[in-house]
Amino acid sequence: MAFGTDNLTGSRRGGKSPGAFRTISEVSNDLEVPPHVLRFWETKFPQIKPLKRGGRRRYYRPEDVSLLRQIRQLLYDDGYTIKGVQRLLKEGALKNTAQQGVVAAKEPNEQRLSRNSSNSSNEKATLRSIVDELQSLRKLLSTVLDK
Numbered sequence: 001m002a003f004g005t006d007n008l009t010g011s012r013r014g015g016k017s018p019g020a021f022r023t024i025s026e027v028s029n030d031l032e033v034p035p036h037v038l039r040f041w042e043t044k045f046p047q048i049k050p051l052k053r054g055g056r057r058r059y060y061r062p063e064d065v066s067l068l069r070q071i072r073q074l075l076y077d078d079g080y081t082i083k084g085v086q087r088l089l090k091e092g093a094l095k096n097t098a099q100q101g102v103v104a105a106k107e108p109n110e111q112r113l114s115r116n117s118s119n120s121s122n123e124k125a126t127l128r129s130i131v132d133e134l135q136s137l138r139k140l141l142s143t144v145l146d147k
Contacts, residue, residue, distance in 0.1 A: 021060060022065055
């Protein structure tokens, strides 16, 4: 049975204290990602270093869980690639926010918003041209098929 998480602290309600170590299944449930994804992320992000005990069981520290939460947000919510997140970690653009588990990039919000809006307008223009091309192909096909 999975317990919910407290969005402010990232700690489990009704379970362990915020400073307690977590098993891979607990972290997997909290972050809503399968355990194999967490093991994969360990290979891609050397900053994630869970303790491994007898039987090779993984125990994640609170700072590991915080970093995993940030990585998940960047990959799943913000649309970053693994290489992009690796670059952010290498450049030190992520702060360790073990208490909040929130991504805190150094880039000011205004710059991030303007970059996202320019990407959005570029994507819209690209999509518009693709739709236009598909519509012209559809017309061409219908004329060929009508003959």
